[in-house]
Amino acid sequence: MKTTLVGRDLLSIGDLTPEELTYVLDVAQTQKEAWALGDRDVPLAGRSVALIFQKPSLRTLVSFEVACARLGLHPVTMQGRDTAFSRGESPFDTTMVLERYVDAIAIRTFEQSLLTEVAAYAEIPVLNMLSDDHHPFQGLADLLTMREHHGSLSGLSFAYVGDGNNMANTYLLGGALAGMDVRIATPSGYEPPAEIVQHAEELAAEAGAKICICGGPEEAVKGAKVVATDTWASMGQEEEYEMRLEVFGAFTVDDDLMAQAAGDAIFMHCLPAHRGEEVSDEVIDSTCSVVFDEAENRLHVQKAWLSLVLGA
Ligand code: CP
Numbered sequence: 659m660k661t662t663l664v665g666r667d668l669l670s671i672g673d674l675t676p677e678e679l680t681y682v683l684d685v686a687q688t689q690k691e692a693w694a695l696g697d698r699d700v701p702l703a704g705r706s707v708a709l710i711f712q713k714p715s716l717r718t719l720v721s722f723e724v725a726c727a728r729l730g731l732h733p734v735t736m737q738g739r740d741t742a743f744s745r746g747e748s749p750f751d752t753t754m755v756l757e758r759y760v761d762a763i764a765i766r767t768f769e770q771s772l773l774t775e776v777a778a779y780a781e782i783p784v785l786n787m788l789s790d791d792h793h794p795f796q797g798l799a800d801l802l803t804m805r806e807h808h809g810s811l812s813g814l815s816f817a818y819v820g821d822g823n824n825m826a827n828t829y830l831l832g833g834a835l836a837g838m839d840v841r842i843a844t845p846s847g848y849e850p851p852a853e854i855v856q857h858a859e860e861l862a863a864e865a866g867a868k869i870c871i872c873g874g875p876e877e878a879v880k881g882a883k884v885v886a887t888d889t890w891a892s893m894g895q896e897e898e899y900e901m902r903l904e905v906f907g908a909f910t911v912d913d914d915l916m917a918q919a920a921g922d923a924i925f926m927h928c929l930p931a932h933r934g935e936e937v938s939d940e941v942i943d944s945t946c947s948v949v950f951d952e953a954e955n956r957l958h959v960q961k962a963w964l965s966l967v968l969g970a
């Protein structure tokens with residue numbers, strides 16, 4: 659059966675089947691190679707996408723705009739809280755208006771419920787460019803990066819050390835779908851939500867993956883082929899920053915922790931990084947760090963997704 663993603667939303671990486679996940683990564687890889695060989699086809703010329711940012715961004719904003727440019731798709735970028743979903747205009751009215759102009763709606767926001775509400779109203783694809791709970795395009799980019807560096811994802815041992823946040827949720831669900839051995843270490847009280855862990859365990863049972871919410875960073879990282887972390891205070895948690903510095907103090911990914919991982923382990927971080935906090939300079943600047951490959955692959959997976967859901 660041929661996989662088609664035309665018209666599909668992506669609100670969480672867990673929305674995909676294992677076959678769809680592999681298909682998106684394959685298309686992204688093919689398009690990446692074709693671009694490097696000089697393919698400058700613009701299959702979505704004349705079409706448009708709304709990019710709505712209610713939180714700051716560097717990578718997501720630039721990589722989505724460039725992905726659009728490479729497809730001939732026109733991005734309409736709105737930043738801050740004073741354009742879409744403002745002035746008391748309801749999500750329903752906003753969605754109905756946007757649908758008259760654009761072919762897809764991409765949103766970076768706080769609550770996942772705004773995305774699910776817009777997706778329920780919209781007949782065009784809705785894309786999650788990061789919410790408090792999920793970051794699916796970062797997850798796709800990171801899985802593509804792991805595949806490039808380690809080959810097959812099936813059985814790959816992956817450790818995430820840090821906050822049980824949107825990235826931890828995304829790694830749990832994406833890793834489970836890909837059949838990986840996913841280990842998560844957070845301070846007590848900062849674990850990923852129980853319903854996400856349960857969803858990941860259900861996906862893992864089908865895909866032959868393993869899920870471990872571990873007792874500490876050393877247990878998670880031991881022998882792992884991939885070690886990842888993320889900021890200790892996500893966007894929207896700025897007031898907790900000082901308190902979190904204390905809570906997460908023993909969770910820095912440094913040379914001592916990386917020494918517990920496999921000899922050919924890679925280090926990953928979605929960025930922006932807070933050097934000296936969740937990761938030391940020596941690790942993020944080392945030859946095992948693939949953080950800029952991850953950033954580049956945002957562009958390739960988003961271009962692939964836009965071309966697949968818009969039927970390029
Ligand atoms: N990784 C990521 O989403 O970066 P931005 O917040 O800069 O978009």
Ligand code: NVA
Nearest residue numbers: 823888892893928929
């Ligand atoms: N967890 C971070 C990811 C940033 C890309 C945040 O939500 O701020």
